[in-house]
Amino acid sequence: MTKDLTSGSPMRLILGFTLPTLFGLLFQQFYNLVDAMIVGKLLGSQALGAVGSTGSINFFVIGFCLGVCSGFAIPVAQKMGAKDYPQMRRYVANAAYLSAVIALVLTVATGLFCRDILAAMDTPADLFEDAHAYIFIIFMGIPVVFLYNLLASIIRSLGDSRTPVYFLALSAGLNIALDLIFILWFDAGVAGAAIATVLSQAVSGVACLAYMVKKFPILRITREERRPDLEACKGLCAMGLPMGLQYSITAIGSIVLQTSVNALGSVYVTAVSTGTKVYQLLACPFDAMGAAMATYCGQNVGAGRLDRLNQGVRSCSLLGLGWSAAAFAGMLLFAPQSAMLFLSAGEPRLELLVGLTTQYIVVLTAFFFPLALVNILRFSIQGMGFSVFAILAGVLEMIARTVVGSFFVPMAGYTAACFASPAAWICADLFLIPACLGCVAHLKRRDPAAALETISRGVMKGKAAKA
Numbered sequence: 001m002t003k004d005l006t007s008g009s010p011m012r013l014i015l016g017f018t019l020p021t022l023f024g025l026l027f028q029q030f031y032n033l034v035d036a037m038i039v040g041k042l043l044g045s046q047a048l049g050a051v052g053s054t055g056s057i058n059f060f061v062i063g064f065c066l067g068v069c070s071g072f073a074i075p076v077a078q079k080m081g082a083k084d085y086p087q088m089r090r091y092v093a094n095a096a097y098l099s100a101v102i103a104l105v106l107t108v109a110t111g112l113f114c115r116d117i118l119a120a121m122d123t124p125a126d127l128f129e130d131a132h133a134y135i136f137i138i139f140m141g142i143p144v145v146f147l148y149n150l151l152a153s154i155i156r157s158l159g160d161s162r163t164p165v166y167f168l169a170l171s172a173g174l175n176i177a178l179d180l181i182f183i184l185w186f187d188a189g190v191a192g193a194a195i196a197t198v199l200s201q202a203v204s205g206v207a208c209l210a211y212m213v214k215k216f217p218i219l220r221i222t223r224e225e226r227r228p229d230l231e232a233c234k235g236l237c238a239m240g241l242p243m244g245l246q247y248s249i250t251a252i253g254s255i256v257l258q259t260s261v262n263a264l265g266s267v268y269v270t271a272v273s274t275g276t277k278v279y280q281l282l283a284c285p286f287d288a289m290g291a292a293m294a295t296y297c298g299q300n301v302g303a304g305r306l307d308r309l310n311q312g313v314r315s316c317s318l319l320g321l322g323w324s325a326a327a328f329a330g331m332l333l334f335a336p337q338s339a340m341l342f343l344s345a346g347e348p349r350l351e352l353l354v355g356l357t358t359q360y361i362v363v364l365t366a367f368f369f370p371l372a373l374v375n376i377l378r379f380s381i382q383g384m385g386f387s388v389f390a391i392l393a394g395v396l397e398m399i400a401r402t403v404v405g406s407f408f409v410p411m412a413g414y415t416a417a418c419f420a421s422p423a424a425w426i427c428a429d430l431f432l433i434p435a436c437l438g439c440v441a442h443l444k445r446r447d448p449a450a451a452l453e454t455i456s457r458g459v460m461k462g463k464a465a466k467a
Contacts, residue, residue, distance in 0.1 A: 005159055005296045006081055006303040011315040014292050017161045018319070022288035024152075024165035026281070036277045038179045039193055040342040047190050048342060049266050050130035052273020053123050056254035058135060061110055063247030065145045068102060070291070070379075071240030071387055073153035074298050075232075078385070080158055081302025085218060087232075089225045092154055094232040098240070103146040110139035121255060122262045124269065133191040141198030147205035151212055157295055158218070163211065171204035242387040246378070246394035250424075253401025257420050260409035268414055271353055275360035278338045282331070282365060285323045286372050289316050290379035297383030301443065309440050313380050320372025328365040335361045360418050367422035374425050377432040386439045393432050397424035 005013050040048040072095040079088035114136045123131050148171075152164035175196050182192025212219060261272050293316055300308045331338070339357035343350060374393070381389050400423045408416035 005299045006305045006308070010296070010308055010312040011318075014289070014296055014312060014316050015319065017156075017159070017292040017295065018285070018288045018316075020162040020165050021156065021291045022285055024161075024168045025284040025287050036274075036342050038183060039190060040274075042183055043189060046126065046266070046270075047130055049124075049270035049273055050127040051134050051190055051193070052276065053121075053127050053131050053258065053262060053269050054118070054135040054138075055273065055276060056251060056258035057117055057121065058138060059254055060248050060251035061106065061139060061142070062145060063251055064244040065103070065106070065142060066149055067244035067247040068240040069099070069146065069149040069153045070294060071243035071382065072099070072150060072236050073157040074239045074294060074383060074385070074387070075235050076154055077157035077295050077298030077383065078302035081299035081305075084302075086225060089219060089221045090229050090232045091236060092219060093221050093226045094229050095150060095154070095236055095240075097228060098233060098236055099146045099150050100143075103143040107140060107142045110142070111136065114139060121259045124262055124266050126266060127269065130190045133189070134194045137191055137194035137198060141194075141201060144198060144202040144205050148201055148208055151205065151208045154219075155208075155212065155216070156291060157298065158216070159295065159299070161292070161295075163215075164208065167204040167208045167211070170207060171200040174203055175200035239382070239385070239387045242391050243382055246387075246390035249391060249394035250397045250401075253398035253405070253420075253424060256402045257405035257409070257417060260405040261414075261417050264409075264414060264417075267349055267352065268356065268417075271356035271414075272360060272417065274339055274342045274353070275357045275364070277342060278331075278335075278357075278361050279364050282327045283368075283371065286320060286368075286375040289320055289372065290375035292316065293376055294379040294383040297380045298385075301384050306440065306443050309380070309384065309443075310437075313376060313436060316376045316380075317373065320376055321369055324365075324368035324372055327368050328362075331361050331365045356414060359415070363418040364421060367425060370422065370425040370429050374428045374432065377429070377436045381432070381436055381439050384439050384443060386435075386442075389432075389435050389439070393428045393435075396427040396431055400424040400427040 005017065036048060036051065039051055072091075075091045076088055076095070079085070079091060115132055118128060118132055118135070148167070152167075155163050178196035178199055179193055182188040182196055186192060188195065258272075261268055293312065296312050297309055300306070300312070335358040336354050338361065339354045343353055343357075374397075378390050378393055381387075401420050404416055404420035404423055409420070
């Protein structure tokens with residue numbers, strides 16, 4: 001049930017790991033898209049705009065949860081690569097304890113301050129109540145977000161990127177059914193869509209836990225390994241908290257930008273919300289590549305295979321370049337049709353909405369390769385163990401979005417909002433490219449034995465080539 005990523009072709013291993021992860025993310029995005037389609041088609045653009053107006057604050061909180069879970073899995077991947085299974089299981093047990101505490105604190109805090117946050121973001125009055133109903137329920141589901149994503153991250157750290165996909169498929173199907181039940185049968189509005197999302201995530205999390213207990217003997221934790229371990233907790237927090245903060249810091253810029261878009265009016269909020277749904281689907285391969293590189297680099301650092309780090313980054317970057325070109329070409333041709341997936345044909349101001357959404361999608365996909373590098377390099381650096389650099393990259397993204405949102409959107413309007421994320425990605429890459437090279441060099445200096453082994457492998461390959 002596990003997979004060793006420390007030997008074999010990096011391109012083949014990364015592609016083999018990325019594809020199942022991609023399918024899982026597509027399932028996850030699929031039920032998010034179904035949420036939006038059902039809300040937009042059955043409840044109208046006003047309800048869709050209300051859900052979309054919560055996107056940045058949703059990313060701020062839920063993104064922190066996802067980052068923490070991904071970070072907690074990195075020490076697990078490193079110990080897996082080193083074949084230190086007892087310490088690996090200690091990390092798993094203590095990650096569970098920490099996740100429970102963080103989930104409880106976040107659930108209480110977001111529940112108490114949810115309405116105040118939406119008011120501070122200048123959420124349009126005609127969207128406010130629906131926005132609050134939706135995001136409050138999502139925040140109450142934070143514990144199940146931790147449940148599934150921590151388990152899925154641990155399983156992926158062992159080299160198994162397929163198993164989480166099955167449970168996401170289950171969750172996607174269940175979410176669709178529950179959407180229709182709550183919205184059509186119970187007339188629950190946008191709250192029904194939120195309830196459906198939380199319940200479907202809970203089912204996938206519980207199913208993942210049951211499967212993990214039964215099918216992964218390597219994770220059967222002894223009583224000694226189950227005890228709270230302060231050193232293990234420190235190691236987990238050193239990885240998990242910076243990754244979570246990286247997401248949240250990045251989201252601060254998105255919140256500032258969303259506030260500026262809110263001030264433009266509900267039609268622009270709806271256009272950005274619609275375009276974001278399409279963008280999130282198209283960006284799934286980059287998220288999958290990032291997850292693959294975190295595990296790949298984590299295992300190879302743990303095994304001392306430092307020669308494979310740059311090889312993996314180059315291979316994954318080629319994959320990112322290919323998808324970037326394909327996505328941009330597709331949206332040049334089909335962006336209006338993509339927008340209509342979420343909008344009703346009888347919608348007031350339909351032509352304006354489609355035009356604004358098309359502009360947003362095309363601009364973002366034109367800069368997809370910088371986004372690919374952000375995901376590949378950031379997660380590679382995190383997998384190597386330098387998670388603090390993720391915070392610095394997030395700070396640069398935050399600054400770029402904040403500058404565009406605070407100064408350029410009020411002056412240039414919607415067009416400036418379309419270029420905010422590309423500006424953030426480029427700023428992050430200016431830091432991440434040299435940072436990634438520096439991290440590999442630092443590891444080689446810190447571990448002379450591994451560096452010598454790297455040189456020896458290079459010499460042997462050279463001799464083989466001459467022969």
